[in-house]
Amino acid sequence: MGSISVARLRGVGVREPRAAALGLLKKCERMMARAPRALPLALAACLTWLALVVAHPQARHWLVETSATLCVLGGFLAAPVLTVAAWIGLALPERMPLHQASTTLFLVAVIWMALALIGAHLHHERHPTPDE
Numbered sequence: 451m452g453s454i455s456v457a458r459l460r461g462v463g464v465r466e467p468r469a470a471a472l473g474l475l476k477k478c479e480r481m482m483a484r485a486p487r488a489l490p491l492a493l494a495a496c497l498t499w500l501a502l503v504v505a506h507p508q509a510r511h512w513l514v515e516t517s518a519t520l521c522v523l524g525g526f527l528a529a530p531v532l533t534v535a536a537w538i539g540l541a542l543p544e545r546m547p548l549h550q551a552s553t554t555l556f557l558v559a560v561i562w563m564a565l566a567l568i569g570a571h572l573h574h575e576r577h578p579t580p581d582e
Contacts, residue, residue: 518569525566532559
């Protein structure tokens with residue numbers, strides 16, 4: 451247990467860490483029991499928000515421009531970082547988690563870079579430069 455958890459236990463007056471862990475487990479069980487009831491409500495709220503955004507032309511334009519910008523920036527900035535992390539992972543022993551995730555990192559980097567190139571090309575086609 452961390453020092454913050456111990457300090458919290460002492461402040462509450464719980465003397466036995468096992469009792470605190472059981473209390474935390476019961477609280478997690480209660481939260482998990484409430485989750486199936488809250489999930490449809492959260493899903494309906496997200497779908498309603500999405501429908502409102504897609505219905506408004508300016509919001510739709512902003513959403514497309516923002517997602518294209520994130521794709522391009524992520525592809526050109528994050529893909530090299532992911533590739534370097536994957537190469538480092540390949541150099542590590544096989545039992546290391548980074549080595550096990552290196553194939554996935556390479557795949558994500560290649561897909562993200564492809565999306566960035568496609569997004570940049572589409573953005574350039576939609577917004578030609580003034581001299582064209």
